[in-house]
Amino acid sequence: MSDHPNARKLAFHGAGAVTAVVVAGLLLSGCGTAPEPDAAAKPSASSSDRAFNDADVAFAQAMIPHHQQALEMARLADGRAEDAGVKKIVADVEKAQDPEIRTMRSWLKAWGKPEAPEGSAASGGHGGHGGGGEGAGSMAGMMSEQDMKALAALRGKAFDRKFAELMIAHHEGAVEMAEAERKNGRDATARKLADDVVRTQSAEITELKKILGRF
Template sequence: MRNTRMSMVRRAGLTATAVAAALVLTACGGSSDSGSGGHDGHASASSSASSGAAAHNAQDVAFAQGMIPHHQQALEMAKLATGRASSAKVKDLASRIEKAQDPEIRTMSGWLKSWGRSVPSAMPGMPGMDHSAHSGMSGMMDSKDMAKLAKASGADFDTMFLTMMIEHHKGAVEMAGTEKAKGSYGPATSMADGIVTAQTAEITEMNKLLGKG
């Protein structure tokens, strides 16, 4: 009787162990499925983030394709100031314009490439560059304007540079304002906002240098 009772206890213990093992295996299986689901979720999040980063509209494309040559011309004007301006303040302004706009050109070029759109490639100052091709764009100088600026020096250059750059900046602010209102790509509308803020402040600064502020 005692042996029978021991045998029953032993069988009960083995059954409990088997049930526990089955529960562990089931839990592991659930964990594995959960982990797999987690990876799928991560992939979905990555896919969503990727599609979100590429979300743009025609205005965003127009902004980048228009602002690149616009910035390029500003850089050409700024480079001329290095050897022709007589005012240290004008030279400092020109340097700041270069430092701000050159990186923006590279950024916008990257956007266009990622969107599969053409990137304006003709850099101002290159042989054969026709400024008149973009003269219809707001604030852009034509080839005659640029030729006059390139021939000027000293105080005459300072006055011409500031006068032209004010108009140039006004054009950029106008273009950026359109992007802020109609663009859908976050980084582009953010850049546009920065352009409006920075170049509006520089317009005020240039007017003061011309004695108009």
Template sequence: MTTRTLTRRAALATAAVTSALVLAACGGNSDDNGGSGTGHTGHGASAASATPSASAEAHNAQDVAFAKGMIPHHQQALEMAELAADRASSPRVKDLAARIEKAQDPEIRTLTGWLKAWGEQPPMAGMDHSGHAGMSGMMSEVDMAALKKADGKDFDTRFLSLMAEHHQGAVEMATTEKQRGRSDDAKAMADAIITAQNAEIKEMKQLLGAR
């Protein structure tokens, strides 16, 4: 047998062993990742098993209070905003109300999801807000009744005045969350609420001043 033939056979044997090792390694990764065949060995399984405990530990009592308070607070803002479509006379007031609905409705869903993940009971939708009358910025039943009866320019003025006060309450609640909360997601939402609602407060004051 020639030296050239021996060399060729040795190279083929080496290639076969290498291929077997690669296939074994790939098979191991697929098993460790639930058959996905992607990611680092064991990472997918570890992350999945750690998720529940991580979710439970990544918040504190302030985060729960923030979510439970902001849900009815937002719900009342939506009730106020929905009235504007038929009662407001100013296109700018109608536009503002529509933007408030668009921003706060998804936040309610997010806050509700957090509470469920934390093992907490979310406030019921459509609940009577009289029990939250002492919450910062919440409108009284008398104020809400008066707003529902108002129309045209009278509605615009009442809406802007009441919503500015309502927004200020939300900003105060969000500021407390940023200072005392633990959940990064909740504090990020609080920061977004502060930025957006302070801008809307400024806009409402300008609209009131122009009347």
């Protein structure tokens, strides 16, 4: 029966059909690999969540109260500041730093970390202006309670002068903290914010020094 011409023809067509099915399967499996780059891209968010270290956490935990104090200083300018340059710095601080606080809080939440380090004074504000000393640590440039009270008691040019002096020291502390993050941090987004802090606050330090030069 195997020698019958029709049998040989059926066997040939049967083998051809099997080959066609195999080839089609290979083509389909090859096509099925196309979406893989998209699928691989999706875990990037979760992987970036893991790509942080202690320096990133310390940066966010310290910079949040640091920014909060800068906003407190800016609010004191309402009804007290006279110099147009000071008023512009105040507006820039409020525009930049409030959103940055929300951003850093979102990082800490995603990382499963508290907003303030355990055992720390969550309110901050101690360490004296000028920062940078060992006692100030990551809170470099923070104003003391006495500094804030003295600033609040001033008006007009006296306020503008004191505000510029204190904000220069405050910004210098922020730049110091941001430079440490750029050097030691791992999270790309945190390091990008640190770049922004260094750039914008260094420029504001230059403007504040020009303001002092007018007195």
